Amino acid sequence: MKRDFFRTALACGLLALGSTTQAQTALTDIDQAVKAAQAKQLPVFIDFSAIWCHSCHEMDAKVLNGTDWDQRQSRFVLVRSDADSVNGSTWMKKLSVPALPTYVVLNPDGSERGRLTGEFTRAKFYPALDRLLSGADSLSKLKADALHGSTEAVAKVLRAYRDRNQQQEGLRWYASLPVATRNAVKADPDASTRLAAIEAHAEMTAMIEGGRRDMIDAELRKETDPAKRKAMRELIGPLPASMPVSRRAALAKDCRVHAQQALNGPMELEQHFDIAGTLLECTGTLPKPEQKALVSAQLPALKALYDTKIPTAGSGALRGATYTLASYYRALGDSAGEQATYQRAIAIGRKALGDGHGGFDVKRDQAMAEVFGEFLSRYGSPSDKNEDLALQKAMVEAYPDNAFYQTEYGGSLLRQGHAAAALPYLQRAADNASAQNKLGYTHSLAKALIALNRRPEAEKLFNAALQTAEKQFPTETKMEMTVWKQSGGVL
Structure with a gap:
């Protein structure tokens, strides 16, 4: 799927229709946003995101900005919700948000009006948002229109159920029409x-x-x-x-x-x-021969679509399409085809980000840099390892406040035996981590401290983070601790 890394403020006002429109400063707590919305009798626009979400970066850079974005902010109370915060994760469960990015519009009373999920082009996002804000595409309105025979409304309602990962409920609703x-x-x-x-x-x-x-x-x-x-x-x-x-x-x-x-x-x-x-x-x-026959029949069209469309598509399409096409080759036992697919994705990322001097301009396309790095680290050849580390270094330098990048680069240095070099990056990651990531990032920091013969300090930091995590996310923390214990101990 997975993924912004959203900050807590928006850009300044832009000139629009002969007048200046001032963009509002986003809230980060949804409960506070609902209270503000009730006072103003405005809907709430929730931008659910996380620092590891490449699709969130894609939307942030290419859609949620400019005059189109600023002009609409007088119509809602804006909240940028970190999915890994206590407040964000609580509301994600409450609203059945299974994926990022998701943009939810609430009524002033806190009930859901509708949502938009995934990556959109600017041309498709703003008309869809306008219809949500006006109420024309509220879920209740769409269901009423569907009862009166609108097939377009039926399709939109079915997508709404899909976006909630509630397909069975959607089919039951459809059967009632x-x-x-x-x-x-x-x-x-x-x-x-x-x-x-x-x-x-x-x-x-x-x-x-x-x-x-x-x-x-x-x-x-x-x-x-x-x-x-x-x-x-x-x-x-x-x-x-x-x-x-x-x-x-x-x-x-x-x-x-x-x-x-x-x-x-x-x-x-x-x-x-x-x-x-x-x-x-x-x-x-299916029996293996039947499975291979079906996969072989689908593969040519799938590869042709990949070859013609994916090299110029966005990072989200590149990621999803690459994994799907590679899995088709894997089902056929064609390891060469599978690896070639990953190498094609790496080449696309390299071309998109190359600065012409052997380095990477990661600010050119942050989302693509994440996807490129994912394929490079997982499927790159041994000769690509230095390039992978160089990309990670470029990311931490370009985005020093992103805890995810800091822990990725610090973790790579630690695995290579460079605990002292890794320490400042892992410390920065632990200091800036969202609530749900705090324990994991502190765990990595503690590992580096132990490698530097600072175990008492490591245990003190980890135990403090563990106590907090057990209160905030008891189920997730228990699972994380079990995994660590199974893999050789917590520290």
């Missing part, structure tokens, strides 16, 4: 494609969840150490009910049918690769 409306949807290319996509996603999710119990049981049986098995069991939590193999196979078959229907309809670039990934996921229950 009049027969005439459902027939009209099936005859409408856009609406029927949206329907097929959400059906495929819902079937894939149910299929995977249905097989999760068997996979978990198998993994637990492999572990012969009772203590480790107990720790694994605690980490997993409540187990899902088992599902008959025949039922999972039926879901997978329906998923393949619906995914192929969606792929044959009108879809945007990122959606196309997303649904292609869903199709591949649902081939796993």
Whole structure:
């Protein structure tokens, strides 16, 4: 998926329509924003983001700025919510926000009016935002329009459920519509494609969840150490009910049918690769020869789309499309094709960011720099390692307040045995970390201190961060501690 790194203030006013429009300073606490909205009787615009979110950077740099953005700020109370803060994570759970970036519009009373999820072009974002702010595309209005036969409204409601990761609920809502409306949807290319996509996603999710119990049981049986098995069991939590193999196979078959229907309809670039990934996921229950035949049939069109569109697309499309295409090659056992796909992505990133002198201009496209760095570190050749480190260094120098970049670079130095060089970066990361990242970043800092023979200081810092984390995020902290213990101890 995953990802801004949003700051707490907006740019200054711009000249618009012959007058100056002053951009408002964003709030960071959603509860405070709702109170301000109630006093002003304005909606709330929540920008959910995080410092590790490359798509958030993409939107911040290319969409949420300029006259278009500033002119609309008098129409809402703006809040830039860090998804890793206590307040942000609480509201994300409350509003069922499963991915970043997500932009939610609340009514003055705090109820949701609607949302926009993912990356948008400027040309598509602002008309969609205007319709949300006016109430024309509020979820309640769209559902009312759908009841009166609007296939466009049906498609938008289905997307709203998809954006909440509530596909099953969306399908139940769709099934409640009049027969005439459902027939009209099936005859409408856009609406029927949206329907097929959400059906495929819902079937894939149910299929995977249905097989999760068997996979978990198998993994637990492999572990012969009772203590480790107990720790694994605690980490997993409540187990899902088992599902008959025949039922999972039926879901997978329906998923393949619906995914192929969606792929044959009108879809945007990122959606196309997303649904292609869903199709591949649902081939796993097939015998190997049948799976390879289906994957081989899809691959040429997928590769042609990648070759023609992805080199000039944004970082989000590059990331998603690369992983999907590589997974198709992997399903065929074609490791050379898989690696070539990653190398193509690396070459695209290198071309986008190269400064002409062997270095990188990471400020040219921050989101692309993140995606390029991800592929370079994971799939680069041994000769690319120095380039990867140089890119990380460029990122910490260009964005010194970004704790994620600091801990990434510091962690790389630490793994190379340069604890003293890593220390200031890891210290800066721990000092500037959001609440949900504080424990993990402090853990890395403590490791560096231990490597420098400063264990008492390391344990004091880590234990203080642990106490806070246990209060703020008890479930997540327990899981993190279990993982560390399983991998050889906390410190």
